[in-house]
Amino acid sequence: MKTLILALGNPILSDDAVAYEVADRLARRCEIDIIKSSAATMDIIPKLAGYERLVVIDSVQLGSTPPGTVHRFSLDELADTVRPSSPHDINFATAFQMAKKWGYDIPTDIRIYGIEVKELLKFSEGFTPEVAEKLDEITEHIFSELTNQIK
Amino acid sequence: MTYPKLEDKKYKVKEKVIRIAPATRLEGHAQINVFLDDNGEVEDTYFQVVELRGFEEFCKGRPIEEIPRITTRLCGVCPWPHHLAAIKAVDMAYGVEPTSTAKKLRELGYCAHMLHSHIAHIYAMSVGPDLICGWAAEPAERNIVGVINVVGPEIGKKVLINRAYSAQIQEIIGGKATHPIFGLPGGVSQPLSKENRDKIAKMADELVEFGKFSLQVVNDFILKNKTLVDVVVNKDLFYHETYYMGMVSKNNELNFYDGDIRIIDPAGKEFSRFGPENYLEDMAEHVVPWSYLKMPYLRKIGWQGFKDGPESGIVRVAPLARLNVTDKIPTPLAQEAAEQFFSILGGKPAHFTLAFHWARVIECVYAAERLKELINDPEITSKDVRNFPTDKPTAGVGIIAAPRGTLIHHYECDDDGFIKKLNLLVASSINYPAMNLSMKKVAKALIHNFEVSNGILNMLEMCFRAYDPCFSCSTHALPGQMPMEVNIFDKNRELIKSLKRGIPKQ
Numbered sequence: 001m002k003t004l005i006l007a008l009g010n011p012i013l014s015d016d017a018v019a020y021e022v023a024d025r026l027a028r029r030c031e032i033d034i035i036k037s038s039a040a041t042m043d044i045i046p047k048l049a050g051y052e053r054l055v056v057i058d059s060v061q062l063g064s065t066p067p068g069t070v071h072r073f074s075l076d077e078l079a080d081t082v083r084p085s086s087p088h089d090i091n092f093a094t095a096f097q098m099a100k101k102w103g104y105d106i107p108t109d110i111r112i113y114g115i116e117v118k119e120l121l122k123f124s125e126g127f128t129p130e131v132a133e134k135l136d137e138i139t140e141h142i143f144s145e146l147t148n149q150i151k
Numbered sequence: 152m153t154y155p156k157l158e159d160k161k162y163k164v165k166e167k168v169i170r171i172a173p174a175t176r177l178e179g180h181a182q183i184n185v186f187l188d189d190n191g192e193v194e195d196t197y198f199q200v201v202e203l204r205g206f207e208e209f210c211k212g213r214p215i216e217e218i219p220r221i222t223t224r225l226c227g228v229c230p231w232p233h234h235l236a237a238i239k240a241v242d243m244a245y246g247v248e249p250t251s252t253a254k255k256l257r258e259l260g261y262c263a264h265m266l267h268s269h270i271a272h273i274y275a276m277s278v279g280p281d282l283i284c285g286w287a288a289e290p291a292e293r294n295i296v297g298v299i300n301v302v303g304p305e306i307g308k309k310v311l312i313n314r315a316y317s318a319q320i321q322e323i324i325g326g327k328a329t330h331p332i333f334g335l336p337g338g339v340s341q342p343l344s345k346e347n348r349d350k351i352a353k354m355a356d357e358l359v360e361f362g363k364f365s366l367q368v369v370n371d372f373i374l375k376n377k378t379l380v381d382v383v384v385n386k387d388l389f390y391h392e393t394y395y396m397g398m399v400s401k402n403n404e405l406n407f408y409d410g411d412i413r414i415i416d417p418a419g420k421e422f423s424r425f426g427p428e429n430y431l432e433d434m435a436e437h438v439v440p441w442s443y444l445k446m447p448y449l450r451k452i453g454w455q456g457f458k459d460g461p462e463s464g465i466v467r468v469a470p471l472a473r474l475n476v477t478d479k480i481p482t483p484l485a486q487e488a489a490e491q492f493f494s495i496l497g498g499k500p501a502h503f504t505l506a507f508h509w510a511r512v513i514e515c516v517y518a519a520e521r522l523k524e525l526i527n528d529p530e531i532t533s534k535d536v537r538n539f540p541t542d543k544p545t546a547g548v549g550i551i552a553a554p555r556g557t558l559i560h561h562y563e564c565d566d567d568g569f570i571k572k573l574n575l576l577v578a579s580s581i582n583y584p585a586m587n588l589s590m591k592k593v594a595k596a597l598i599h600n601f602e603v604s605n606g607i608l609n610m611l612e613m614c615f616r617a618y619d620p621c622f623s624c625s626t627h628a629l630p631g632q633m634p635m636e637v638n639i640f641d642k643n644r645e646l647i648k649s650l651k652r653g654i655p656k657q
Contacts, residue, residue, distance in 0.1 A: 010224055011224065012209065012221065012224045013224075035328075037328070037329060038224070038230075038329060038330070039228070039329070041271070042271070042275070042311060042314060043314070043315065043318045043328075043329075045311070045315075046315050090271075090275045090276075090294070090295050094294060094295060094296060097296055098295065098296065098299070098307065098311065101296075101299075101304065101307075102304070102307070102308050102311070122205050123205045123206045123208075123209035124205070124209060
């Protein structure tokens with residue numbers, strides 16, 4: 001299945017780089033393309049053509065689970081908010097809503113992973129120990145869902 | 152339903168502080184607090200900003216030539232201005248002047264970025280949702296999809312296509328999507344191939360057409376609506392007579408990439424002018440106890456608190472300011488639009504805060520026309536794109552006209568070329584005092600007797616949206632929202648009402 005990984009994050013904002021790292025680790029184990037980006041907005045739509053599966057990975061702070069926990073979201077869950085992704089752009093769910101409306105070629109299988117992290121506000125390279133020690137586990141979790149065709 | 156929807160039902164709040172704030176777990180957010188007196192009239196407002204931490208520290212000790220690639224990571228929204236302000240500062244630190252073609256390539260990529268940034272703000276964030284759908288429209292329809300329902304699907308498609316063109320041009324020139332990496336001391340990393348030149352030239356033609364089209368949208372959906380225009384030019388609402396600051400060429404024409412920073416007073420007279428060498432003579436910063444962001448002001452006037460007029464050092468930047476400080480826009484369509492702009496708004500300078508949006512559309516036209524000029528310049532494909540530095544770097548200041556206003560980067564390095572001091576004066580922070588000013592005025596005019604409505608609360612947000620501020624340098628973490636919360640406090644500063652929107656449950 002032709003798969004694109006959209007890794008979201010800022011590589012110098014501590015744990016916010018987690019998606020970049022996990023995407024690189026996944027790429028070593030299976031045939032995927034990667035886009036690393038700091039924002040998922042309407043610009044992303046034209047880049048999705050030709051892929052059957054889109055895997056979005058980002059950091060989250062829900063606060064209800066320990067760092068390193070892998071959350072899974074659906075597009076519908078993200079559509080609940082009417083707020084933009086930033087003061088300057090539309091959110092991910094809205095971008096997809098627009099893309100569908102205008103018949104853009106977008107993947108049918110979209111899976112969104114949010115990795116619980118500890119630090120998102122401090123500029124630094126490298127992860128907090130809590131996230132660093134979970135990197136293998138996180139990668140394995142997503143890898144097994146992708147390779148075992150788990151929906 | 153008729154659009155724009157400009158009025159909605161008011162309701163009484165029981166408490167005396169209204170707060171519009173995002174959840175603390177999401178980075179890059181702001182919060183509005185409105186304080187009411189015993190009679191439910193507005194006593195004061197505070198617009199607070201929470202910032203990311205430690206960027207200056209992170210940069211210290213790193214080679215100065217790396218900084219242009221690091222500063223882009225300050226933000227997923229404005230990486231281009233940070234890259235270019237940085238590379239201009241590094242040019243100065245190395246004492247090397249970029250080649251003519253290198254400067255043109257930098258400016259060309261930057262024009263594409265201006266379009267990229269402005270198009271999103273106009274259609275998806277401000278003019279579309281707030282003015283075309285209307286500030287009192289339901290939040291669920293006050294977004295880009297709602298806008299397209301009002302204006303028609305073809306306009307939406309045009310927006311997406313042209314925004315994608317600007318993104319493609321940025322990628323071709325900058326060497327990377329979103330975060331450019333092409334700036335090097337003395338020039339850029341690669342020349343433009345003839346093949347890419349032709350590709351960009353085609354897109355440039357389309358972008359100029361899109362600029363004209365956007366002017367038509369403003370005309371059809373805003374200027375033809377008297378009720379809307381009455382709000383825009385109502386001096387009791389979105390109006391402040393302040394100083395303005397922006398980049399101009401030697402003959403005071405609009406320029407985004409290079410030139411002096413010109414400051415005019417509220418009457419339109421030139422007050423001061425500075426270049427990278429002497430920005431500290433004009434700019435100073437005031438610290439307030441209630442926000443992480445400092446309040447920049449004009450040093451020669453001084454900080455006089457939150458008031459407008461010639462005695463106050465508050466200065467505004469960004470599109471309206473740039474149009475106010477320039478004598479002329481050097482491209483024909485944009486100049487014609489600017490003449491109409493000032494004629495309708497009653498002359499220059501224009502002080503209407505919501506006119507920032509219209510000025511932004513005019514800047515789109517200029518950016519597209521200038522992009523077209525540059526791509527058709529025979530020198531643009533020259534291979535002479537770099538003068539190599541030969542001296543050790545020392546200190547440098549780079550200034551650029553960012554989409555959100557004047558942006559200044561200042562670096563100093565040690566004998567080995569490692570950063571020992573880094574200071575960034577960011578456009579949105581220069582407009583920060585004015586945002587507070589706007590918010591207080593609008594809140595005072597619209598909130599009486601404890602009565603608010605969702606439309607009124609949205610109008611408070613419009614006070615900052617006019618400036619297209621960028622406090623949140625990386626608001627991209629899922630769940631991808633910027634929740635807001637409005638708190639109302641009584642005169643004893645006790646919270647009496649909190650209205651929340653889109654804030655995840657604790």
